[in-house]
Amino acid sequence: MSLPLQEKMGQNILIKLAMLVIVLAGIRAASEIIVPFLLATFLAIVLNPLVTMLMRRGLRRSWAISLVITAIILVMMVLVAVIASSVNEFSSIYPQIRTLLEQKLVVVQHLAANFHINISTERMASRLDPNAIMNMATVVLAQFSGAMTNVLLLILTVVFMLFEVRHLPYKLRNALVNPKIRIAGLHKALKGVTHYLALKTVISLITGVAVWLSLMLLDVKFALFWGVVAFILNFIPNIGPIIAGIPPVIQALVLNNVYDAALVAALFSAIHMIFGNILEPRIMGRGLGLSTLVVFLSLIFWGWLLGPVGMLLSVPLTSVCKILMETTPGGSRLAIMLGNGRPAPKTLLKRK
Template structure:
């Protein structure tokens, strides 16, 4: 019994040590792995279109070419739309930070003139940091766009492998009749989540962009893109997307317009997150709220804003693979949502 216990402890320590090494490697290889993960994300999104075209007797080369050209055109359109805004906003970030810090200091001075002691608050809070964070997020997005050619080339090679992956997996498993249920489930569930989330995020981004343009906030296309991208980030994504335009409205116009922008974003995200998305998605996610939040923190720490965007699909993959492992099935159950009532 003691020997068995020692063996289990040794195995657990070995798994923990291997996990630390893998995570350290993933952190160190961020510049390589982030574009690769993004390419896999796009390939999962595009694979059904390639398979559908091939079912209509379009040759493999033609099917992949059509889908990649469409994706490339979409990415090119995004670059054309927001490229100028990204550069202009990056140049304006120091000015916005200084103005926001000035407004905050004025508000603290006014409060202190009324007898309130807020010296510690002045030292603890740096409102300009929020604009700086937005600038860094824009910078990472621009870096990803600069690697767009590499990402798209990786997508092409993945799509060429789509139709032969099942045969390769069966060959690797040494069983021509092997059940590939776990792999099929990974692809189907991740694809269903990504497609629905993309539709909802696109609608959210368009509505948010039009709204801030009507209010008159600078860079409305950029904030629409922010709303689209950060809608993929669970729990806090909508808040993160709203902070920069709200602060910018405060800088440009004052607290009244900032409150209008905050209220508009709240309404948009309440409808998208609590009405539209649950109706379309149902129980497809299969993850508990706590796990979603923890995965957001983990992947955000590991790979930054792009890791946040991919946190749910990556965690879904881990959970589904654990479901098909006798050793980790209990962990997968704990990661899942509430059990269904009979």
């Protein structure tokens, strides 16, 4: 009896894994539709507290949503203007960058020759060519902007979501099976994600402003652009701030000198240490209850599944999956594996 039972369990596991592969393949194939919807959903989650705050001050929901959406459109226009001006400035100083890059590579070649290391300046110049770097940056921006190809549709989706929020509890109570447990899980997930995204947005904004002002004081070109990049990449956990600091260091090494490059590297390290390792953990506390390993693996998984937007939203998406798993008997054990391994406080255990 035990052998057929084990065979049946093995078949069930294989069937579930096959279903999971099919679902993931379908999500990846439909990423062009899913990614804008996810982006609109999380934008609505971030903006809903602002709408609620304006409504508490006496504004009607329609006026509150209009003010918030207008502010978002203005911010997007500023970002586009910053990127456009940076691209124009880069194209104007490109010959200077090319000449300085070749001079720096000759110095590197002489230093390497002292250690009996042969380096081809032509190959290094082709790999570090500003045109190649800009082409790579264009590809990344194109992938990210693919989720925003129709900005009007994205904004309209956010607007309708913000209007639909007030009807959501009624619909869930009448549509879900066992609504108390399901609504409690959704409320917990929504509260955690809202708290995380709001604080992460504020900390990322402070980080971007700090990078912009610091680079401007160090007389590093494109300071505002690198501040915007630092703000966006700060949403990517673990590796985002590191990626944001590499291009300004290389630029300072090419356009300025080794001393300025070292200062820029020290600046990004200090900002990441202060905001990422000290300020953010204290403000967020335990965050969303995910282990560090799970956060890093979720970054890889969601980036593979949904592209750059998936990397930006990897932590909220994993947290939502974890909280929803906790409401199901079969997923509760897997939710424990995704957690940070810390026991619940004694006060919560007594209440339960």
